[in-house]
Amino acid sequence: MDSSEESHAGASAQAVRHAPWPGPADSPAGATESRVALRVNGFSHTTEVDHRTTLLDLLRERLALTGSKKGCDHGQCGACTVLVDGRRVNSCLLLAVAQDGAEVVTVEGLADLAGEDGDLHPLQRAFLDRDAFQCGYCTPGQLCSAVGMLEEARAGAPSAVTDPQQGLGSAVRLTGEEIRERLSGNLCRCGAYPHIVEAVRDVIA
Amino acid sequence: MKPVSYVRARSVEEATAAHAGRGEARYLGGGTNLVDLMKLGVERPEVLVDITRLPLDQVEEQPDGALRLGATVRNSDLAAHPLLRDRYPVVSQAVLSGASGQLRNVATTGGNLLQRTRCAYFQDVSKPCNKRVPGSGCAALDGVNHDHAVLGHSPHCVATHPSDLAVALAAVDAVVELAGPGGGRAVPVTDFLRLPEDVPERDTVISHGELITAVVLPPLPPGSVSRYRKARERASYAFALASVAAVLRLEDGVVSHLGLAFGGLAHRPWRARRAEAALLGARPTPEAVARALDAELAEAVPLRDNAYKVSLARDLAAQVLGSLTATA
Numbered sequence: 258m259d260s261s262e263e264s265h266a267g268a269s270a271q272a273v274r275h276a277p278w279p280g281p282a283d284s285p286a287g288a289t290e291s292r293v294a295l296r297v298n299g300f301s302h303t304t305e306v307d308h309r310t311t312l313l314d315l316l317r318e319r320l321a322l323t324g325s326k327k328g329c330d331h332g333q334c335g336a337c338t339v340l341v342d343g344r345r346v347n348s349c350l351l352l353a354v355a356q357d358g359a360e361v362v363t364v365e366g367l368a369d370l371a372g373e374d375g376d377l378h379p380l381q382r383a384f385l386d387r388d389a390f391q392c393g394y395c396t397p398g399q400l401c402s403a404v405g406m407l408e409e410a411r412a413g414a415p416s417a418v419t420d421p422q423q424g425l426g427s428a429v430r431l432t433g434e435e436i437r438e439r440l441s442g443n444l445c446r447c448g449a450y451p452h453i454v455e456a457v458r459d460v461i462a
Numbered sequence: 463m464k465p466v467s468y469v470r471a472r473s474v475e476e477a478t479a480a481h482a483g484r485g486e487a488r489y490l491g492g493g494t495n496l497v498d499l500m501k502l503g504v505e506r507p508e509v510l511v512d513i514t515r516l517p518l519d520q521v522e523e524q525p526d527g528a529l530r531l532g533a534t535v536r537n538s539d540l541a542a543h544p545l546l547r548d549r550y551p552v553v554s555q556a557v558l559s560g561a562s563g564q565l566r567n568v569a570t571t572g573g574n575l576l577q578r579t580r581c582a583y584f585q586d587v588s589k590p591c592n593k594r595v596p597g598s599g600c601a602a603l604d605g606v607n608h609d610h611a612v613l614g615h616s617p618h619c620v621a622t623h624p625s626d627l628a629v630a631l632a633a634v635d636a637v638v639e640l641a642g643p644g645g646g647r648a649v650p651v652t653d654f655l656r657l658p659e660d661v662p663e664r665d666t667v668i669s670h671g672e673l674i675t676a677v678v679l680p681p682l683p684p685g686s687v688s689r690y691r692k693a694r695e696r697a698s699y700a701f702a703l704a705s706v707a708a709v710l711r712l713e714d715g716v717v718s719h720l721g722l723a724f725g726g727l728a729h730r731p732w733r734a735r736r737a738e739a740a741l742l743g744a745r746p747t748p749e750a751v752a753r754a755l756d757a758e759l760a761e762a763v764p765l766r767d768n769a770y771k772v773s774l775a776r777d778l779a780a781q782v783l784g785s786l787t788a789t790a
Contacts, residue, residue: 289465308510309463311497331498332565344538344567350497351568354468355490355512406563414542417558417698421551425544441698442562 293357297322298366306353313337313348316363324364324397328444335443338398338405339363345405347442364397367404380404383456391447399443403457406439407431431461463500470512474641474675480511482643482671489513489673491534491573494565499578503587504594514570518675521545527681533572533674537627538563540571550679552688552707556630559692562699572674575628575638575654578665579621579729580701581610592618593662600662608767609703613759614728619662620765622726623655624701629725630690632733633707636679642672651677655730662729683719686711687790691782692725693774702726704775706782710746712790717741722783724775727762734758734779746787748780755779 294303297320304319313330316322316339328336330349337349340362362370367378380403383389390396410429415421418438419429429435436454445453468490471477481487488496488507491514499505518532521543529545540546541557561569583589583601590599602610602620610620631651638654640647654666668674682688692705705725711718720741724732740754755776762772 287467289467291468308466308468309500330501332494335562335564338564345564346568347494347564350494350565352468352490352493352497352510355470355493355514402564405567409538409563412542414538415547415554415558416563417555419558421547425547438698439563442564 291354291357293353295353295356295359295361297361298363299369308352308354310353311349312339312341312351312353312356312361315353316348316361322363322365325401326394326397328395328398333444334395334398335402336395336398338401338443340401340405343405343408345402362401364400367400370404378404379460380407380456383459384453387452387456387459388449389452389456390445390449395443395445395447399440399445399453402440402443403453406436407457407461410435410439431457433458463503464506464508466500466507466510468510468512471516474516474518474673477511477513477516478641478643478671478673480509481673485509487511487671491570492536492565492568493573494561494569495573495577499585502585504578504585513673518572524678529679531571531677531679533676534570537561537566537569537571537574541566549682550630550634550688552633552690552709553627553630553679555690556626556692556705556707559690559702559705560626571627571677574625575631575651575674575677576666576668577624580624581621582606584621593621593658593665596661596663602765604766606767607765609701609726610765610768611728612762612764612768612771613724613732614657614730615763615765616658616660616662618660619658619729621658621662621729623665623728623730625731626690626692626702626705626725628655629702629705629723629731630707631677631679632723632731633688633709633721634679634682635721636677638674639676639678640668640672641675642669646675648678652731652733658729665729682709683711685713685790686719687786689782689786691778693778704771704778706775706779707731708779708782708786710783710786710790712746712787715745717744717746722779724779727771727775737779746783748784751780751783752776 293306326336328334332347332350339348341359371378413426416438418434436457469480485508487509490510490512518534520532522530537557541554547554584591589601611622636651637648688709690707692702694700702725707723709721720738722734737754737758
């Protein structure tokens with residue numbers, strides 16, 4: 258693996274992602290590995306991956322970012338949730354090769370996302386303040402999912418419990434019911450849900 | 463999983479050519495179902511043709527007022543689209559009632575229609591399944607079939623189609639657009655998805671190498687109202703035990719248009735043509751609705767564990783039609 262960390266002068270991940278024809282498509286026909294370029298928590302990585310490699314396995318096994326957890330490995334528990342190009346996703350179901358050019362943020366990068374160098378993301382602080390976990394295994398996924406969810410609600414995206422009369426395009430007010438519905442893709446076997454909802458409410462209050 | 467090669471398609475033509483030209487090829491959209499099935503050993507492709515960077519990611523209004531949903535529009539973007547929320551609430555509601563926020567951010571419109579059944583025996587390669595291995599038998603027929611079909615099943619397969627979106631698409635008479643090596647064609651979604659009969663390995667009428675490029679929603683009758691409702695075993699993030707999509711238009715208190723479809727009951731969304739015919743031109747009183755639904759569900763043949771689905775579906779539909787009648 259040739260992983261490099263370099264500063265990116267101005268080239269946004271978005272621009273790279275939608276470039277017409279980068280990398281892997283030019284792998285020889287029949288090849289089962291391709292070179293993939295990703296930006297993870299602000300650092301660029303270029304690495305050769307077997308096409309079967311999921312983004313989760315790449316993060317954990319190749320980049321040593323073990324914050325994202327492998328719970329079910331089938332997209333059912335949400336412990337592997339990360340942000341790809343700003344959107345929350347199950348990294349266990351994404352093939353790394355298809356994410357070429359993507360900007361990835363994991364739980365290890367949330368603090369930087371908040372722009373407060375060396376400090377915690379406000380949501381991480383709220384989880385601590387509210388004791389929003391017991392064993393902590395689901396917490397990285399809960400955090401990344403909630404960060405993505407807050408952005409979706411800000412942008413006016415509806416959920417299954419959003420009032421249809423809610424104005425199109427205006428931010429959705431996050432009631433407890435909205436938070437529970439929007440975070441239903443993250444399971445917590447310890448049952449810390451009430452405190453998780455409180456922690457999320459703290460950061461939107 | 464076995465080693466697999468990967469092609470990132472630059473155009474629809476390149477995608478269909480890449481698919482048709484290789485061995486066991488699969489189109490890769492969001493991959494939320496395909497990658498899972500690869501892990502389970504149910505899908506064993508030799509080539510993945512990545513279609514996610516094709517220019518099929520737009521929702522476009524057509525000159526005739528129809529809405530054309532590109533095949534790679536992500537579920538969350540589809541559900542939030544202002545034109546869809548405004549004109550086809552039933553479709554937006556159906557999308558939002560399925561999966562989780564994370565999955566909807568990735569899953570595509572075309573992939574949603576092509577997702578495979580969640581029948582536990584289909585997903586378990588140690589069990590017989592005619593859908594996975596034709597001729598091997600159906601373990602669900604005499605197995606745990608609480609989640610399975612009550613309508614339109616065959617001795618070969620009792621699986622249900624898992625999509626919520628497809629149920630709403632059936633109720634609004636959506637049309638699936640396909641591209642293939644031999645050209646394009648358009649198929650109503652109610653014909654695109656099929657009943658198992660004696661070829662349960664075929665979920666749809668898609669031909670090898672064909673690619674869904676769009677789903678087209680025709681304009682709904684002016685003044686119509688629509689709604690989706692779903693019953694499941696937990697409050698969110700579970701497949702439907704039964705669901706209902708309905709589009710209703712009343713004129714002078716009389717039904718002038720009804721599109722009614724059930725999810726969770728059959729191998730494809732079950733368009734309730736008999737109930738629709740019974741209510742067309744009638745006042746949708748609770749009694750008339752109950753009679754129409756009973757007529758529709760009279761042909762249900764429940765399995766050992768799922769007789770509850772018949773009354774559940776009837777009650778859901780009665781509730782949805784009642785609430786739509788109150789607002790129409």
